[in-house]
């Protein structure tokens with residue numbers, strides 16, 4: 020199935036969606052033909068699909084061949100449904116190597132890829148070597164985005180990345196944090212450094228970034244990647260046992276994954292959310308969040324009231 024033509028692939032996807040029965044029929048059939056929402060990357064004005072994917076834990080499957088093939092199908096579904104940004108890091112064990120394996124297998128199906136990885140070391144020279152290793156592991160000559168992971172040795176690595184960008188070897192430079200860590204430092208960098216992207220944690224139960232980091236990013240024209248949009252899966256444990264209210268259909272929401280993701284991506288500062296999954300059926304649900312209506316401000320408030328009444 021590596022080299023299916025476009026219409027066979029579309030049919031394959033529709034069959035998959037229908038067989039899984041996880042989306043309501045109208046949106047499942049339509050989502051393969053409608054376009055996914057995109058947001059502009061402020062520093063270039065280029066469009067990026069609003070749902071990307073992460074690889075922490077989910078792609079760290081080492082040499083297990085069956086597990087690798089399963090991840091390739093997850094990625095195939097991602098690209099088939101309009102995904103672009105794939106986020107990884109040298110910190111994620113074998114994830115970059117597994118990604119490279121899948122990108123190679125998927126061939127032209129993976130062409131929409133927007134590649135994003137990270138530098139994660141306290142040693143500046145080792146950081147340069149990490150970037151070379153990441154190129155080799157992914158099997159690509161250039162990344163779209165390189166980020167300083169968790170601000171480790173950030174001043175030195177930003178110098179390296181800005182130089183790569185100036186030399187035409189890198190499109191975008193970014194920084195990352197997660198779990199609400201070091202927000203003061205992140206804000207200072209957003210305001211004072213010419214970064215293109217910031218990656219941070221934003222989800223229904225952790226909205227601290229709404230106070231300062233998201234407004235600062237909007238103001239400075241910095242694209243925002245929302246990591247851990249399911250709080251690492253905890254949101255499912257907390258809410259999935261409850262039925263979804265009927266009114267969520269008004270914004271084309273058909274499952275809890277879409278409830279969580281549509282809340283995140285409907286914030287105007289968010290450029291892309293990067294949920295991670297090891298399963299094709301979950302990938303279909305997650306990508307489905309990028310289609311159809313998004314909640315407006317009043318609906319976002321209603322969503323918050325609804326979940327706080329449940330938990």
Ligand SMILES: NC(=O)c1ccc[n+]([C@@H]2O[C@H](COP(=O)([O-])OP(=O)(O)OC[C@H]3O[C@@H](n4cnc5c(N)ncnc54)[C@H](OP(=O)(O)O)[C@@H]3O)[C@@H](O)[C@H]2O)c1
Nearest residue numbers: 073074075195197246247248249250251252276294295297
């Ligand atoms: N500092 C940083 O730079 C940093 C820190 C943290 C994360 N990140 C990035 O952000 C990405 C996302 O964060 P995360 O992986 O921590 O957590 P997440 O995306 O919030 O949650 C992932 C978990 O949700 C489950 N899941 C996904 N889709 C689902 C669905 N439709 N229904 C039910 N369960 C579902 C997955 O299990 P299944 O496999 O069973 O679907 C997995 O256990 C990471 O992979 C990484 O790329 C970056």
